[in-house]
Amino acid sequence: MKKPNTIHAASCGRQRQIIEAALACFTEKGFPATSIADICKKAGASTGSVYHHFKSKGRLAAAIYLEGVRDYQAGMIDALSKETTAKGGIFAIVQYHLTWVKTHPEWARFLFQKRHAEYMDDTEDRMKQLNAEFVKQMSAWFAKHMESGAIRPLPRDVFSALLLGPCQEFARMHVTGYAKTDVTEAARHLAAAAWASLGNFTINPS
CATH class of the missing domain: 1.10.10.60 (Homeodomain-like)
Incomplete structure (x- = not known):
């Protein structure tokens, strides 16, 4: 047995x-x-x-979405947990985001396109739980670097937009075939731009 x-x-x-x-x-x-x-x-x-x-094709489609979110978030937390410096964390997040999209193009496309599909209605509570735990873990990692002054003390929504806004836009272009730049090269440029926007260089000039 x-x-x-x-x-x-x-x-x-x-x-x-x-x-x-x-x-x-x-x-x-x-x-x-x-x-x-x-x-x-x-x-x-x-x-x-x-x-x-x-129980249905719609439930299966919703499960695809949730599984993609779980896979992405778990990998992101793992990548971030290995970094000890503010700069290392910001670079790790941008590089992980674009590498995940490159590695899972079908999943990334599904996540971009299906968030508001009708069959997603029953997943709202689970999505809120996943996102709340994800934000909690991400915020805990960055809090110590904001407290030390290594990262500028910005509102959370502004911080998120500067960190991943340009990265998400490039990811959308990549999955739709509009991006021409190699993902690894793009990640390097976008990570440097995120660090330039978020790093507190009066305290942490490197």
Whole structure:
């Protein structure tokens, strides 16, 4: 008999396979034209297995969105936690953001396009929970650097706009095919610009 944690791990793994298969199908055919049969074929799963994990195609699409957010946020916190300096943290955030978009173009495109889709209505509470925890962890890391004076003490919304606003715009251009600059090069320039905007150089000239 399988142990409960083994069963749980297998179930989570199967859910992830179905989510990734559905994302590929939605990218290729679009949400309206994709059928559950298409997803089953791509995932190598039975119809019963798909409906066991997700009650409808809309619920599956919402799960794709939430899983993408979780994946992005977990990676961002991990990247930031490895940095000890304010400059290192800002560079890490910008570089991680663009690297994640480059590595997961289908997911990034889905997140950009589907936030206000009808099937997202039931996810608002979960999105608020995810974002609240994410902001809490990010804010805790930056608070000590603001207190030390290494980062300018700006309102949170202004700080976020300066840190990731230009980065998000480039990411949108990248996933839609308008960006021509290599992502690694763009990350370097945008990280330097973010640091120039946020660093308190009267205290931390480097």
